[in-house]
Amino acid sequence: xxxxxxxxxxxxxxxxxxxxxxxxxxxxxxxxxxxxxxxxxxxxxxxxxxxxxxxxxxxxxxxxxxxxxxxxxxxxxxxxxxxxxxxxxxxxxxxxxxxxxxxxxxxxxxxxxxxxxxxxxxxxxxxxxxxxxxxxxxxxxxxxxxxxxxxxxxxxxxxxxxxxxxxxxxxxxxxxxxxxxxxxxxxxxxxxxxxxxxxxxxxxxxxxxxxxxxxxxxxxxxxxxxxxxxxxxxxxxxxxxxxxxxxxxxxxxxxxxxxxxxxxxxxxxxxxxxxxxxxxxxxxxxxxxxxxxxxxxxxxxxxxxxxxxxxxxxxxxxxxxxxxxxxxxxxxxxxxxxxxxxxxxxxxxxxxxxxxxxxxxxxxxxxxxxxxxxxxxxxxxxxxxxxxxxxxxxxxxxxxxxxxxxxxxxxxxxxxxxxxxxxxxxxxxxxxxxxxxxxxxxxxxxxxxxxxxxxxxxxxxxxxxxxxxxxxxxxxxxxxxxxxxxxxxxxxxxxxxxxxxxxxxxxxxxxxxxxxxxxxxxxxxxxxxxxxxxxxxxxxxxxxxxxxxxxxxxxxxxxxxx
Amino acid sequence: xxxxxxxxxxxxxxxxxxxxxxxxxxxxxxxxxxxxxxxxxxxxxxxxxxxxxxxxxxxxxxxxxxxxxxxxxxxxxxxxxxxxxxxxxxxxxxxx
Numbered sequence: 001x002x003x004x005x006x007x008x009x010x011x012x013x014x015x016x017x018x019x020x021x022x023x024x025x026x027x028x029x030x031x032x033x034x035x036x037x038x039x040x041x042x043x044x045x046x047x048x049x050x051x052x053x054x055x056x057x058x059x060x061x062x063x064x065x066x067x068x069x070x071x072x073x074x075x076x077x078x079x080x081x082x083x084x085x086x087x088x089x090x091x092x093x094x095x096x097x098x099x100x101x102x103x104x105x106x107x108x109x110x111x112x113x114x115x116x117x118x119x120x121x122x123x124x125x126x127x128x129x130x131x132x133x134x135x136x137x138x139x140x141x142x143x144x145x146x147x148x149x150x151x152x153x154x155x156x157x158x159x160x161x162x163x164x165x166x167x168x169x170x171x172x173x174x175x176x177x178x179x180x181x182x183x184x185x186x187x188x189x190x191x192x193x194x195x196x197x198x199x200x201x202x203x204x205x206x207x208x209x210x211x212x213x214x215x216x217x218x219x220x221x222x223x224x225x226x227x228x229x230x231x232x233x234x235x236x237x238x239x240x241x242x243x244x245x246x247x248x249x250x251x252x253x254x255x256x257x258x259x260x261x262x263x264x265x266x267x268x269x270x271x272x273x274x275x276x277x278x279x280x281x282x283x284x285x286x287x288x289x290x291x292x293x294x295x296x297x298x299x300x301x302x303x304x305x306x307x308x309x310x311x312x313x314x315x316x317x318x319x320x321x322x323x324x325x326x327x328x329x330x331x332x333x334x335x336x337x338x339x340x341x342x343x344x345x346x347x348x349x350x351x352x353x354x355x356x357x358x359x360x361x362x363x364x365x366x367x368x369x370x371x372x373x374x375x376x377x378x379x380x381x382x383x384x385x386x387x388x389x390x391x392x393x394x395x396x397x398x399x400x401x402x403x404x405x406x407x408x409x410x411x412x413x414x415x416x417x418x419x420x421x422x423x424x425x426x427x428x429x430x431x432x433x434x435x436x437x438x439x440x441x442x443x444x445x446x447x448x449x450x451x452x453x454x455x456x457x458x459x460x461x462x463x464x465x466x467x468x469x470x471x472x473x474x475x476x477x478x479x480x481x482x483x484x485x486x487x488x489x490x491x492x493x494x495x496x497x498x499x500x501x502x503x504x505x506x507x508x509x510x511x512x513x514x515x516x517x518x519x520x521x522x523x524x525x526x527x528x529x530x531x532x533x534x535x536x537x538x539x540x541x542x543x544x545x546x547x548x549x550x551x552x553x554x555x556x557x558x559x560x561x562x
Numbered sequence: 563x564x565x566x567x568x569x570x571x572x573x574x575x576x577x578x579x580x581x582x583x584x585x586x587x588x589x590x591x592x593x594x595x596x597x598x599x600x601x602x603x604x605x606x607x608x609x610x611x612x613x614x615x616x617x618x619x620x621x622x623x624x625x626x627x628x629x630x631x632x633x634x635x636x637x638x639x640x641x642x643x644x645x646x647x648x649x650x651x652x653x654x655x656x657x658x
Contacts, residue, residue: 102588102589165586430627444628452651453653
């Protein structure tokens with residue numbers, strides 16, 4: 001009889017085909033793998049299973065008679081940036097944070113915004129900040145110099161194009177000039193404004209100080225307090241513009257974090273400063289329509305050695321959340337039954353199947369401790385002295401993807417690659433700097449759009465995927481490892497606490513997609529260092545590495561049962 | 563002493579002005595020599611980067627690696643901007 005052990009994970013679906021003959025060991029024929037289609041356990045996830053079974057069966061020329069499933073618990077993972085829903089009253093101060101790479105001059109100044117064309121009139125007798133639109137730099141410089149000669153008090157300049165240094169060199173190299181201000185046309189002429197350009201490598205000081213900002217904008221003490229949000233919004237930027245507007249009366253609102261309800265009825269806020277409760281204590285979460293077995297959350301990692309980045313990340317109030325629901329709607333079994341002639345059988349819990357599969361690792365014998373680190377959960381199965389303890393903790397590889405994606409500002413697919421692959425900084429077309437500070441010289445120049453960018457690199461292919469995040473590879477490498485430590489090693493600790501600890505000196509086998517990641521294995525080994533365990537990566541059937549433990553395990557458990 | 567400059571091999575005043583403006587804006591030295599290929603200009607450049615007209619367009623070439631233009635574009639200011647940023651090791655400002 002041909003059977004298909006099917007493991008539908010949050011990220012990957014695996015199918016192990018085997019032939020079962022009573023009285024003999026199963027004949028393992030193939031393992032196929034593909035992306036999970038739809039949420040784990042739902043009707044949508046059946047399509048991926050059917051495709052894999054079809055692919056394997058065509059190769060074999062035979063359809064399976066039985067499809068073996070594990071008892072699935074859906075996991076939902078996401079990341080929410082609470083700050084994106086905040087509204088802040090800037091106290092009647094409009095701000096702009098241009099991305100100008102080459103501003104000119106240094107310092108802060110305040111004056112009335114005017115059009116450069118207005119400089120042909122008689123001087124106003126007050127400090128002014130002309131706005132230069134689509135004007136050639138030589139022409140603009142000539143007008144500004146002529147205006148200065150006629151008595152205009154030009155204290156700073158705002159330029160729409162990338163001409164700041166060119167104009168500064170022709171007018172006054174010390175004059176603060178902010179260029180590449182794409183919305184220069186919308187700045188309110190006649191309004192009082194302040195402009196600051198910080199030295200190279202520094203950030204604005206005066207505009208980021210609420211009192212100094214208030215003085216520059218001539219705000220009264222009452223409004224000065226209201227300007228704190230505007231000042232805060234300019235922290236960390238090399239150049240900034242602040243414009244005085246009508247006093248505003250609206251209040252700031254800070255988006256409330258979601259609440260998790262525990263089994264004892266108490267509530268915990270899912271925020272960056274709160275710690276997830278022990279495994280199994282959460283029974284529901286706001287906006288999640290399911291009874292839960294577990295919930296886990298993690299903020300973006302702390303960039304302790306980079307104060308500016310740490311502040312920036314902290315302000316985002318980004319929290320990654322994973323929830324593990326009780327049994328789903330059996331949609332997967334229903335659709336598989338409808339679309340195949342095979343019997344569909346739920347054989348065992350995922351953790352039980354993982355142990356059976358992990359135990360096929362050469363030299364392992366019966367694995368007493370199996371840690372299955374997949375996309376959705378970290379599962380821990382402990383079988384010692386005739387006692388079995390198994391738990392599943394919400395939050396694993398996909399949650400790490402979400403955090404990596406938020407750090408780099410990329411979609412989940414690219415984030416998954418960025419999580420797994422090393423990064424480099426393309427220093428010149430021929431030189432790559434690696435995460436350990438080492439350098440590689442390329443035989444052929446790197447593509448121009450990768451130069452000076454952090455790139456994810458596939459060593460075998462030599463490909464470079466440029467990222468817009470302004471992070472050094474050394475820093476990104478530390479943040480990536482921290483995300484793995486916080487989520488996977490952190491969750492494993494919760495799982496160990498939930499089973500009452502682990503005995504010292506035993507063998508622990510790591511399986512699941514995350515066990516292919518050497519950094520995760522390192523972090524798990526560190527987390528378990530005090531237990532003096534023999535930690536080994538699984539090699540299912542001696543040929544699949546740490547993958548397919550559940551799919552193969554289902555086949556083995558079914559064969560034993562049969 | 564030769565300044566560590568990028569070399570522009572061109573004689574069209576408008577093109578020279580546009581490329582030179584990009585270099586001035588980025589604060590990167592540029593030297594102008596008589597017309598030649600971008601590769602030849604790159605071989606003269608202490609930074610190994612050359613710029614020159616390339617048919618109806620402008621090319622940036624590197625002094626090492628394959629003898630083909632590294633970047634080609636039709637706007638001399640933009641091409642100058644890219645060449646200067648490569649020399650200064652700054653991101654090109656193009657969304658990857």
